Amino acid sequence: MLSRLVLRAAPAALRALPPPPVAVGVLHATRQLHTTQQSLAPLPPLPEKGGEVRHGLIPEEFFQFLYPKTGVTGPYMLGTGLVLYLLSKEIYVINHETVAAACILSVIIYGVKKFGPDVAAFADKLNEEKIAKALAVKNEAIDTLQTAIDEEKKEQWRVEGRTYLFDAKRNNVAMLLEANYRERLMMVYNEVKKRLDYQVAMQTLKRQKEQDHMIQWVEKNVVQSITPQQQKESIAKCILDLKALSKGAHATL
Amino acid sequence: MNLSFFDQFMSPSLLGIPLVLISMLFPMLMFPSLNNRWIPNRLTTLQLWLLHLITKQLMTPLNKKGHKWAIILSSLMIFLLTINLLGLLPYTFTPTTQLSMNMALAFPLWLATLLMGLRNQPSMSLGHLLPEGTPTPLIPALILIETTSLLIRPLALGVRLTANLTAGHLLIQLISTATTVLLPIMPTVSLLTTAILLLLTILEVAVAMIQAYVFVLLLSLYLQENI
Numbered sequence: 001m002l003s004r005l006v007l008r009a010a011p012a013a014l015r016a017l018p019p020p021p022v023a024v025g026v027l028h029a030t031r032q033l034h035t036t037q038q039s040l041a042p043l044p045p046l047p048e049k050g051g052e053v054r055h056g057l058i059p060e061e062f063f064q065f066l067y068p069k070t071g072v073t074g075p076y077m078l079g080t081g082l083v084l085y086l087l088s089k090e091i092y093v094i095n096h097e098t099v100a101a102a103c104i105l106s107v108i109i110y111g112v113k114k115f116g117p118d119v120a121a122f123a124d125k126l127n128e129e130k131i132a133k134a135l136a137v138k139n140e141a142i143d144t145l146q147t148a149i150d151e152e153k154k155e156q157w158r159v160e161g162r163t164y165l166f167d168a169k170r171n172n173v174a175m176l177l178e179a180n181y182r183e184r185l186m187m188v189y190n191e192v193k194k195r196l197d198y199q200v201a202m203q204t205l206k207r208q209k210e211q212d213h214m215i216q217w218v219e220k221n222v223v224q225s226i227t228p229q230q231q232k233e234s235i236a237k238c239i240l241d242l243k244a245l246s247k248g249a250h251a252t253l
Numbered sequence: 254m255n256l257s258f259f260d261q262f263m264s265p266s267l268l269g270i271p272l273v274l275i276s277m278l279f280p281m282l283m284f285p286s287l288n289n290r291w292i293p294n295r296l297t298t299l300q301l302w303l304l305h306l307i308t309k310q311l312m313t314p315l316n317k318k319g320h321k322w323a324i325i326l327s328s329l330m331i332f333l334l335t336i337n338l339l340g341l342l343p344y345t346f347t348p349t350t351q352l353s354m355n356m357a358l359a360f361p362l363w364l365a366t367l368l369m370g371l372r373n374q375p376s377m378s379l380g381h382l383l384p385e386g387t388p389t390p391l392i393p394a395l396i397l398i399e400t401t402s403l404l405i406r407p408l409a410l411g412v413r414l415t416a417n418l419t420a421g422h423l424l425i426q427l428i429s430t431a432t433t434v435l436l437p438i439m440p441t442v443s444l445l446t447t448a449i450l451l452l453l454t455i456l457e458v459a460v461a462m463i464q465a466y467v468f469v470l471l472l473s474l475y476l477q478e479n480i
Contacts, residue, residue, distance in 0.1 A: 103429070130292060
């Protein structure tokens with residue numbers, strides 16, 4: 001019956017409420033619902049070390065809690081008293097399980113003490129490797145980009161020198177053309193000279209041949225014209241000349 | 254608290270409320286839930302590494318279809334491993350010492366592999382009943398033997414786990430009782446017995462881990478045959 005009353009009164013009551021405000025997280029002006037930032041990033045950093053424990057089981061805060069009233073030995077006295085109470089009142093009975101407990105606890109403590117640091121180092125190494133892999137990727141990306149930047153700068157510098165390159169090429173081409181032209185001029189000159197030399201040589205040869213022929217003819221005629229009488233006379237004259245010369249030579253000696 | 258040797262194997266109950274469910278679910282509290290961190294704390298890192306190792310070991314011989322079993326096999330492995338190891342602590346109840354629980358784990362999983370094999374590749378899975386290269390006269394006998402071996406698998410799985418753990422726990426109990434009783438009478442013998450007990454405890458730790466591994470490994474082997 002009361003529920004029916006509430007149900008009937010509900011729409012009027014709802015209309016009487018103030019309109020919901022736009023701000024998220026504030027239902028009524030007097031009551032905040034969310035007290036934290038409600039965003040997941042950035043995550044708060046994990047604490048470096050876990051909570052401090054003494055003897056592997058009891059948190060350090062317990063000792064600090066008891067320190068003002070009972071000092072340093074307080075918790076230990078509490079522990080001893082508790083154990084003795086449990087034993088003496090036989091709340092805890094020493095039976096075979098106690099021995100088994102002692103054995104398994106000693107095995108566990110031995111294991112933890114001996115392999116604890118190694119296991120922790122292994123876990124740290126796993127995490128380090130993970131971080132190192134990501135860092136390696138990041139560094140590689142940075143290096144690639146840096147080399148890309150350097151290459152780009154070099155290309156830009158190269159572009160500046162492009163004009164010189166083209167000038168040099170242009171000069172090269174001009175030189176080649178010039179050299180080619182000169183070569184061909186030379187060829188023309190040589191060919192013309194060859195032809196003229198041929199003509200000159202022909203004429204020289206012809207003159208030479210004529211000269212030789214004439215000399216031969218003259219010699220032949222002269223030799224023919226020498227009669228035997230003249231030959232004897234010239235030989236006798238030569239002998240007389242030679243004698244005169246030899247006398248003259250003897251005289252000078 | 255005068256314990257008999259049966260008390261550790263009795264299903265725990267407090268004022269008539271059975272606590273066996275809590276004792277089965279308690280090991281899950283040992284593994285903190287994963288948060289969003291990429292570099293987690295040491296405990297989570299180690300657990301993740303262990304899980305990766307287990308999953309890789311189990312899934313490498315299986316083909317793609319077998320990878321569907323990854324979650325159930327690796328969670329079974331972690332479950333058995335934690336329960337066995339926690340059972341070595343004093344005054345704890347080990348659920349895997351109960352035949353009922355081990356059979357409840359072994360039978361359905363084995364049956365699942367068998368039915369999958371018979372459904373998807375019936376001739377090949379029936380073919381497993383006859384090893385290759387048997388001489389012809391031996392075939393009938395060998396088929397019977399292989400069928401028996403097939404049908405006894407769930408029993409073997411369950412009983413192996415139960416027997417190993419129960420025997421171990423019972424041995425620990427008996428030897429520690431001997432130590433306790435001998436302590437006032439012959440302390441030296443008591444010390445010797447303590448030494449034996451220490452070795453036995455180390456063995457039990459190993460057995461706990463090995464039995465969990467063997468259970469899951471055999472299941473994955475049956476899966477390999479039948480997938």
